[in-house]
Amino acid sequence: MSSNRDEFDLGSHVGEDQVVGGAPPEMEHPTLRTELRGYLIGLGLAALLTAASFWSIDEHLIYGPGIVMALIVFGLAQVGVHLVFFLHLTTSPDNTNNALALAFGVLIVSLVFFGSIWVMFHMNQNMIPARALMQMRGG
Amino acid sequence: MSAPGTALRAGSDPYHIGHAPSTGVPEYTGHGGGGPSPKRIYVGYGFWIFILSDVVLFSCFFATYTVLIGARDGGPGPQQLFDLHTTALETACLLLSSFTCGLTSLAVARHSLLWSEVCLAITGLLGLAFLGLEAHEFIGLVAQGAGPTRSAFLTSFFALVGCHGVHVSAGLLWLGTMMAQFPAKGFKESIRHRYLCFSLFWHALDIIWVGIFTVVYLIGTITP
Numbered sequence: 208m209s210s211n212r213d214e215f216d217l218g219s220h221v222g223e224d225q226v227v228g229g230a231p232p233e234m235e236h237p238t239l240r241t242e243l244r245g246y247l248i249g250l251g252l253a254a255l256l257t258a259a260s261f262w263s264i265d266e267h268l269i270y271g272p273g274i275v276m277a278l279i280v281f282g283l284a285q286v287g288v289h290l291v292f293f294l295h296l297t298t299s300p301d302n303t304n305n306a307l308a309l310a311f312g313v314l315i316v317s318l319v320f321f322g323s324i325w326v327m328f329h330m331n332q333n334m335i336p337a338r339a340l341m342q343m344r345g346g
Numbered sequence: 347m348s349a350p351g352t353a354l355r356a357g358s359d360p361y362h363i364g365h366a367p368s369t370g371v372p373e374y375t376g377h378g379g380g381g382p383s384p385k386r387i388y389v390g391y392g393f394w395i396f397i398l399s400d401v402v403l404f405s406c407f408f409a410t411y412t413v414l415i416g417a418r419d420g421g422p423g424p425q426q427l428f429d430l431h432t433t434a435l436e437t438a439c440l441l442l443s444s445f446t447c448g449l450t451s452l453a454v455a456r457h458s459l460l461w462s463e464v465c466l467a468i469t470g471l472l473g474l475a476f477l478g479l480e481a482h483e484f485i486g487l488v489a490q491g492a493g494p495t496r497s498a499f500l501t502s503f504f505a506l507v508g509c510h511g512v513h514v515s516a517g518l519l520w521l522g523t524m525m526a527q528f529p530a531k532g533f534k535e536s537i538r539h540r541y542l543c544f545s546l547f548w549h550a551l552d553i554i555w556v557g558i559f560t561v562v563y564l565i566g567t568i569t570p
Contacts, residue, residue: 239452246448253441257559261434264564275565282560286553293448293549301387305394312398316405323409 249292256285386539393543397550400513404554407506408561415569417498424566427492429483433563436479437555440514443472444552447545454541457533463525469548470521473514480511503562510558513551520544 237245260281263269269277290296296305335343382388415424446469453461484504487493494504524537524544531537 239456242452243449246445246452249448250441250445257434257437257441257556260560260564261430264430264568274568278560278564282556285556289444289549289553289556293444293552294546301383304391308391308395308398312401315402319402319405320409320412324412327413 245292249288252288252292253285256281256288260285385535386542389539390542390546393546397546400550401554404506404509404557407502407509408557411499411502411506411562411566414498414502415566418500419497421497421500422490422492423499424563424569427487428563428567430563430567432479432483433559436476437559439472439476439479440552440555443469443476444549446472447548451541451545454528454533454538459528459533462528466521466525466528470518470525473518473521477511477514477518480507484508507558507562510551510554513554517544517548517551520547 260278263274263277263281290309296302296309298306446465450462450465450469453465484507487500492500494501521544524541527537527540
């Protein structure tokens, strides 16, 4: 089993055998300590970014109109933290397909989300206000 | 498959990017050479595709909420309805459960039944706490006449947050199944792969929740 391991895979080791006392470890594998440290760093960063998000609307630390942008930046940063530290999306060859699929997903999500907002905003602008419509109908 | 002599060295090019393997069969798979990828890699890849399709589904709900946030028909808006303390508690529950889910991965990789079950149980309890807080919030909203039928804004709110809650419930069922299967079937390969998929699912739910507390609760509350 150990000889079949892909030494370059830094991704999740869930599906792997890491039984102590199994085949002799031929190469450096992430130890419990290093993997645990990864999760702890991820938890700490995510907690910091969450706290920053909640604080940024409570306190008047950020210039009012900039709060939405700050929240979006904190949110995206936290998604990145989750992807790297919890989902172990790395640049290793085994992760190339995952990263490409994610890029495609991000493209579709942005088209759906920002496209909807863009279209509906312009449609609302071009609509006759309901009150004016009522007056036209009522004469 | 990989030669022991090619272990990582500091400052080296670990993935040999742009370098063809010098001798014979390439050591790493996934680029067409070296045979098919290990099963663990493509099981994870297949489930990752499912998760991304789920994220696309959620993006439609997010778009609906953002478009309809002003469509209140004279009814209450986010500022009157949302209690950010509950949201913060829910966020803490889900983030911690995501962390303990990662700890379970470490235990599963090491075939430790006790730690796998303990960490999974904590994950499940935190997930239950999250669902309880959400149910409490929903019941409170309906009780004050702000149910999903009140306005288009509330319909989109209940659809988006409720859809996430349904996902968490399904995840909890899966979590219970895994807790039963570890002792019953042991840490054989198929069970480890099943757990890999579960952990991907659970971490992805937390990523969706980051979007929800940012867009629905925080940005929603500061939108007039």
